[in-house]
Amino acid sequence: MSPATQAPLFVREMGLATRFGLYLLICLVLMAMDARYGAMSIARSGFNAVIHPAQQVLIWPFEFLRDAGGFFAVHNDLVRERDRLLRERGELQARLQEYQALQGENERLHTLAGLPSEPGLTRVPAEIIRADQDPFTRKVIVNRGSLHGVIAGRPVIDEAGLIGQVTQVFPASAEVTLLTDRNQSAPVQAKRNGMRILVSGMGNDSLLEVRYLDLHADLKPGDILLSSGLDGVYPAGIPVARVLQIELPRHNPFARAICQPLGGIGQHRHVVILMPEKRQ
């Protein structure tokens, strides 16, 4: 038996209460340092790098089960899916040509007007590997990190619209705070009339809100909200939300609009991180 498992005959250590007090103090100092100065991000990303391999191993059986389920897909479904994808690809290629023409024209106009041209975006595809058990923020972990060139602050989208923003980067993974988090908001513009507003999360996966809306603002249920690009974080023109209903003010002078996010928050496994293109 190792000596550590036995109680010492003569106590030569601090009492339980003293040790407890000491640990409490350390915890409080750590929390203050982390909350005020963000001093712990290096320790956090280091620790995550260490446990990442173990986590990958843990996730593996679940992925295997999912893949095994997919193996037994019906032939008909596959053919139908392929036809649909081919059709979509044709449409997208037509739209891409249009887009390239527009981009060329845009470049020319920018040079004519003497404005610097805006950098394009590269897309880093990523897969959601885990949702974090955090009672304060809505966030997910994706399997792309600083090794793949991801940096904090970049927007994350799926095929339908905006999902959120990269908030922390670890070596092989990154933390994405979802748009539906209460502390997240995005500057948007109504597609119909160009009105600029802010849309914020409600802490609920399927709803967003416009918190302080003018009583007479021209916003109707069904309006599509696109990102306006004014904050310099989200590029302009990404679909964000659809207005569901306008709530008239009851206790305060502002109306409130309830919206539905267009991106499939909490549904998809694959997302795209938008990175600025390196310019020559």
Place this chain on the structure above:
Amino acid sequence: MNVIGKSLGNGTKPLIPQGEELARPPTRPMVLASLAAAFMLTLLPWPEAALWLVPDFGLLVLLYWNIHAPRLAALGVAFALGLAMDASHGLLFGLHALSYCVATFLVLMLRRRLEFFTLKGQAAHLAPLFPLQKALVLLLGLAYGQGQADWRFLAAGIVTAALWVPACMVMDRLTGRPARLDKVAGG
């Protein structure tokens, strides 16, 4: 008749560890490995909609060792496990560490008393501790300005409390502790 060497008929615990418990005392690797396994359980890809119900396996195993091997798993281990939880779940550093230290401290204070209770009696003593730990995490997070707390997470504390008895049985099996006295003595 050697009274010290045998379990007493009236259900009280003998003063000296008996049988297998004497033969296989908990060791440090055993404690650390079980804590690591419990910690890894919390990192599994749990369904996103039910995250607020996922029990805190780390805390269960920590308190188990606090009761059965307090010389091996006390405040230091609670602190380290808490930091690991905070780092891996992207929470404020020290949030779980503090709440685990509080839980461990309370259990160590109660330990002498808990030893004389059956598994159910222990569960009744410990039941309030799990939601209390979650409430502490939520309140501290609020105090340090972490934004809106999702109070549904208190439910995870209740789920964890409900898992105390099965968790103890599993841990007893895994660590080779003998069946408990309440079963040996027939009630």
